[in-house]
Amino acid sequence: MERKETMKLSLNEYLKNAGFTKAMLQTLDTLELMDEAYLTHLFYMHKDALFQHFEQYDELLKYQLYLKFYTHLFYQRYLKAKTNQEAALCLDGCKDLYEWAILCHHYFNVYGILPMMWMFLDRLIEGKITRLGRLEFEPKAIDCEIRLPEIYLPKNSVLLNVHVPAGPRLTSADITDAYQQALHYFNGIVPIFHCSSWLLSPQLDECLDESTRIMQFKKDYLIYSLEDNADQFIERVWPDRENEASDYVNYEENTTLQKNAKQLLLSGRILQKANGICIKYYHPESDNV
Template sequence: MNLKSFCEGIRLNPDAQKLLFDFHKDEESYNRHKQQFYNNRFSFFETVKQYPNHRQLFLYYYVRFAIDAYGEYQRRGIADQIYFDTFTDIEIWCSNCKRDFGEYGIHEYEWLQEHVQLRLFRLGRLQFQPSAFDRELEVEGRKIYKNQIVLNVHIPSGEPLEPQQVEESFELARGFFRGITPIYICHSWLIYPKLDEILKQTSNIIKFRNNFINYQIDYDAREAEERIFNKVSSDPSEYEAHTTLQRSAKAYLMAGNKLGSGYGIKL
């Protein structure tokens, strides 16, 4: 795997690609920072953040780390399609960086560590991340134990949540994570039980939420506002509303309601 093939595989923006090709990092420096990342990622984060072009540096390093991870994908027999799909998150967060900061780079540097360390995979529409469950819980007569390995579900931005694609992702996960009991956990604004008050039952978001049984609600979370409006404001009247979802959410918030997040489980 080389830089050109990787960038084409994740469909990285051409201007962001040019930025990467213009970087001239000697291999000794790169390997030193790579070792720092794998030995102590927090130290690595702090080191990179000292540079004025730290967002571009995070992009450069994560692309290089992802390219280096390709060999492990091959050793595990994981298909190239899954490899490229998983690392499209770099393109997504790079584009978000351009939107939010006016430059191509990576701002969500903590999140992308999961991908390069092969702890998260995108299988179709959804991402899955094995992790230890943080509590004991009984759902529909089944008991889930604390520290039992479950599959956290994450929803990358950029595409509709078509029900058929969602179901196909769960089916792919059942085959990919053989040996892990198919118990799926999702913590997201998309699981918030009061979304019925701003969305129709025919909404793909509602259909996605209905895959899960809600077991906890965080009424004070602001993730919904961040995802819907691309920012969080203390005054909801400041939100721009161009889509049906934005208009409904803005009206709901201006009426004094909250858009929190939910914790859901799918057996």
């Protein structure tokens, strides 16, 4: 049995371990949340009322207060963790808040959480999404049946949905390590990973060499459907650009991906979002489900 966690980090130590810089911590120290206990109650019991509460603030202050409140929630979850593993999961999850705070600062010059992301990050805080290493996993039922030569999955099959958070570039070792952690942590769920992302776009085959990190991630997935929507791709590859077709000619070409993808866009094509499954760890003959 795992030894219970006995020593807890202070809030500042906890946030430093999650990557928060001195400037971020100073920002959080200057912010004041009114009645944290009441806001916490709203978060878990009346989420819509919580979001409405924050609408009273000016935009930039609202982004900052969401960061302050969400770090508070994650820290409270960390304090209640009964094992070392639970405490580590709370710390790793908070690293996502750091990444979003950096991105918010890039766009608005304040450390906060970008608009509408609080409706995704709440699932991370509640433990519905679990960060393990460099990837995040969410047990989720698929909303359609999947028919492929390799496998058939009926609608509502529960798979491990994969999210790729911002952060250092993925390596093959990072990917393998995260999957192995997920297989151990979610050992009661069918070991099939599901991903819906621009990272699985079939057009990437024309833009990148198969040895690149993105292609190493993509190669594990069998694509079962495509979406003709390039918005997610453009947001990630050109985060400082607006999705305007007439403006493609001005898109930057600082990377191989940007250069090749820009040529596809200028030719009138798009880079589709794809839905796929990874079944490399699924071995039904060995009773692993």
